[in-house]
Amino acid sequence: MPLPGSGLAKGLAVTLRTMTRKSVTARYPDTQPELPPRSRGVIALFEENCTVCMLCARECPDWCIYIDSHKETSPPAAPGGRERSRNVLDRFAIDFALCMYCGICIEVCPFDALFWSPEFEYAETDILDLTHERDKLRDWMWTVPAPPPLDPAAEEPKEIAAARKAAEKQAAQAQAQAEAEKQARPGDAEGGTGEGEA
Amino acid sequence: MDYFHGYSVVGLVAVVGVLFVTVSFTAGRLLRPDVPTQEKLLTYECGVDPVGEDWAHTQIRYYVYAFLYVIFAVDAIFLFPWATVFAAHGFGGTTLVEMFVFLGFLAIGLLYAWKKGVLEWT
Amino acid sequence: MNDTLHVVLRLVAVLVAFLVLPLLVGQTEHKVMAHMQGRLGPMYAGGFHGWAQLVADGVKFAQKEDVVPADADRRIFQLAPAVALLPYLLVLIVIPVGPHGFVGEAVDAGLFFVLAVMGVGVLGSLMAGWASANKFSLLGGLRTAAQLMAYELPMLLAAASVAMAAGTLSLPGIVESYHWWWTLWQLMGGLVFFTAGLAELQRPPFDMPVADSEIIFGAYTEYTGLRFALFLLAEYAGIVVLCGLTTVLFLGGWHGPWAGSVGWLWTLLKTAVLAFIVIWLRVSYPRLREDQLMKFAWTVLIPISLVQIALTGVVKVVTS
Amino acid sequence: MIHSATHHPGFLSPTGVEITFLLVGLATLGAAVVTVTTRQLVHAALWLVVALGGIAVEYLLLTAEFIAWVQVLIYVGSVVVLLLFGLMLTKAPIGHSPDADSENRWVALAVALAAAGTLVWVVADAFRSTWIDVHHGTGQSATKVTGSSLFRFWVLPFEALSVLLLAALVGAIVLSRRRADVLPPAPDGSTAPHGKDR
Known part of the structure; x- marks a missing residue:
């Protein structure tokens, strides 16, 4: 059985020990915090990628994304062709007083137009000012960090895998062609393997 | 006159204290804003509209403690005049025993209360 | 006129001590609590380590609107903070700081005076609790009253033990007759006195009457601005008074090396150490439940203090 | 510092004590009258505090230092707290309590006057020839005097x-x-x- 009161003494010892150690407070406005990668600070808009598909606005649980757009028709590329129409973004705003930083909009964007920015100092004195417009959202794009490197053992990203496959295929084709040319050269004694279709 | 001098100073401190409170309240009245609204004057119940009135039914258990206290406090004050004289000449052991008899009776009372489970709830 | 001057000087000194020492304790609490929790605490107000934080708080409190709830009993609600605060001012004047009359005013029945007047302060909490017309306040007031009743008694008994040892109720008299071994002899009484005092001040771990997770802020829930500040001041003045009294009664007040010249420093130092312990306990321990609180007073502290009285009496009669 | 007080007449002249006694007595009487006439229960308890405190001051002025502080400790500090406690546990509404009036005020007045008359007569008769010398520093160790008479007689x-x-x-x-x-x-x-x- 432990000594009666030893628990009480232990409690006192813990607090006293903590007092003698260096405190862990981050002195924020004086020193900037060290943010972890993929910090959810604010949502940035890469408006060049936006096609006004409205997926983000529709999926937002808070309905805090406001998008206005109009259609523009451009003349056909070739005479006699069809007129082409495309959506032009007029307004893209996010009300950060409503946003709950779930990130669904970023997930659903099919064209990579929305990104997490680690920027967090966008407080306003009026709640209405927390509705940030597209220019501000676009500006935050500059603060979006490069995507973090993959784990060494991670699967390749699809794009790279596809590109690599294509490149490999091309290389294989080139090699095959070169070999075929070599074989088809007249005066070549050994007739190796049948040279297929070449 | 030491006695009256001493207590007149104590009385003066009381007056100074009252003055201090009065002055700070008056100064506060000049400094602070005063814009009462109906909601501001509502009873505070964590932001929810208050329900019922301020009085609610409470367990009566507390009350036994209050009785105990008054009885024991009457006992405890006898200790003080005793404390100043019991070691003096002409008192000594007898007075000590007298006080222990007195305290013994009250200790019995405390034991009785303890045994009856008045001192605990759970 | 010399006499008048003396009196005025003492009054001013007591008032200054009454206003400055609680602030010091409060600021120390800010910092000590912070560091015990691995934080820094206030760092900006006043520049160096936020030393002026409480001054800034005071300015803020003075500028805040004084809200009296519509259902409240206006007069009593407004009077309560004064009733809670003033007893501590009165008590402060009789606490001896150094030898040779270095005391606000020596009162013959000083110890008894102190205990009686400190008991009045609880009326402030009761008044506040009742007059607020708020359930939580009323509960807080009830708890305050029950707590006072439970802990006043061990305090009285422990103080009686010291009075027995010294054979006087005068506070300077008690310190004068102190010997170093009294601290050991009166150890149980000292612990009981300090603990009971903590409970009377409603300091953690005995802060059930103001338990924020249950009853918001107990009797002080409806208070704002200056009146709230006065309640807080009363709490910290209470810490100063309790630590000062414990020093005087159990730790020998001004006794120490070179007591003749720097005795007052010893008193202040011991008081400061005790105040640190008060803060330390607050950080270290969780709050006691209401029934544990009552049980602790009646089944632990009171028996211990009765044993201490018996011990003191026997030792005193044997040695005299 | 303190010794100097003995050479000076102090703050209150001997008659000053008597005047103070009278004034405090009047205030106490007033508080007592309000205590029994007020229609608000808790106010009555609080006026009782004033009346009891006034009596404590009267004791002090009669140099009965110890009794005065007993009065504060027991009556103000515990009996009134008990009273308030009881009121709060049962029911003490803010504002008037019309049911608090038992309609017996004339009988009560008669009883009160009779009790007061009896007490004054008995006390005056018992202590007719006994005088307290309040003016010659009997305050020294009032507690000691109480204690020695208590444990001697x-x-x-x-x-x-x-x-x-x-x-x-x-x-x-x-x-x-x-x-x-x-x-x-x-x-x-x-x-x-x-x-x-x-």
């Missing part, structure tokens, strides 16, 4: 008092427990602890 009543207090204590416990039997169990469904060991 009044030991038996003192011991009897302890028996009386014990009886009161047991009585209080018995009464409160019998009341507990009548009460329904606690609404939260837990077994009422007052019915534990019977």
Whole structure:
């Protein structure tokens, strides 16, 4: 059985020990915090990628994304062709007083137009000012960090895998062609393997 | 006159204290804003509209403690005049025993209360 | 006129001590609590380590609107903070700081005076609790009253033990007759006195009457601005008074090396150490439940203090 | 510092004590009258504090230092707290309590006057030839005087008092427990602890 009161003494010892150690407070406005990668600070808009598909606005649980757009028709590329129409973004705003930083909009964007920015100092004195417009959202794009490197053992990203496959295929084709040319050269004694279709 | 001098100073401190409170309240009245609204004057119940009135039914258990206290406090004050004289000449052991008899009776009372489970709830 | 001057000087000194020492304790609490929790605490107000934080708080409190709830009993609600605060001012004047009359005013029945007047302060909490017309306040007031009743008694008994040892109720008299071994002899009484005092001040771990997770802020829930500040001041003045009294009664007040010249420093130092312990306990321990609180007073502290009285009496009669 | 006071007349001249006594007495009487006439229960209890405090000051002025602080400790510090406590536990509404008036005020007045008359007569008769010399520093060790007379001459009543207090204590416990039997169990469904060991 432990000594009666030893628990009480232990409690006192813990607090006293903590007092003698260096405190862990981050002195924020004086020193900037060290943010972890993929910090959810604010949502940035890469408006060049936006096609006004409205997926983000529709999926937002808070309905805090406001998008206005109009259609523009451009003349056909070739005479006699069809007129082409495309959506032009007029307004893209996010009300950060409503946003709950779930990130669904970023997930659903099919064209990579929305990104997490680690920027967090966008407080306003009026709640209405927390509705940030597209220019501000676009500006935050500059603060979006490069995507973090993959784990060494991670699967390749699809794009790279596809590109690599294509490149490999091309290389294989080139090699095959070169070999075929070599074989088809007249005066070549050994007739190796049948040279297929070449 | 030491006695009256001493207590007149104590009385003066009381007056100074009252003055201090009065002055700070008056100064506060000049400094602070005063814009009462109906909601501001509502009873505070964590932001929810208050329900019922301020009085609610409470367990009566507390009350036994209050009785105990008054009885024991009457006992405890006898200790003080005793404390100043019991070691003096002409008192000594007898007075000590007298006080222990007195305290013994009250200790019995405390034991009785303890045994009856008045001192605990759970 | 010399006499008048003396009196005025003492009054001013007591008032200054009454206003400055609680602030010091409060600021120390800010910092000590912070560091015990691995934080820094206030760092900006006043520049160096936020030393002026409480001054800034005071300015803020003075500028805040004084809200009296519509259902409240206006007069009593407004009077309560004064009733809670003033007893501590009165008590402060009789606490001896150094030898040779270095005391606000020596009162013959000083110890008894102190205990009686400190008991009045609880009326402030009761008044506040009742007059607020708020359930939580009323509960807080009830708890305050029950707590006072439970802990006043061990305090009285422990103080009686010291009075027995010294054979006087005068506070300077008690310190004068102190010997170093009294601290050991009166150890149980000292612990009981300090603990009971903590409970009377409603300091953690005995802060059930103001338990924020249950009853918001107990009797002080409806208070704002200056009146709230006065309640807080009363709490910290209470810490100063309790630590000062414990020093005087159990730790020998001004006794120490070179007591003749720097005795007052010893008193202040011991008081400061005790105040640190008060803060330390607050950080270290969780709050006691209401029934544990009552049980602790009646089944632990009171028996211990009765044993201490018996011990003191026997030792005193044997040695005299 | 303190010694100098003995050479000076001090703040209150001898007649000053008497004047103060009279004024405090009037204030106490006023508070007492308000206590019994006010229609608000808690206000009555608080006016009682004023009246009891006034009596304590009167004791002080009669150099009965110890009794004065006993008055504060027991009556103001515990009896009134007990009273307030009881009021809060039962019912003490803010504002007037019309049912607090028992309509007996004339009988009560007669009883009060008779009691006051009897007390004044008895006390004046008993202490007719006894005088307290308040002016010659009898304040020295009033506690000691109380103690020595208590333990020299009044030991038996003192011991009897302890028996009386014990009886009161047991009585209080018995009464409160019998009341507990009548009460329904606690609404939260837990077994009422007052019915534990019977």
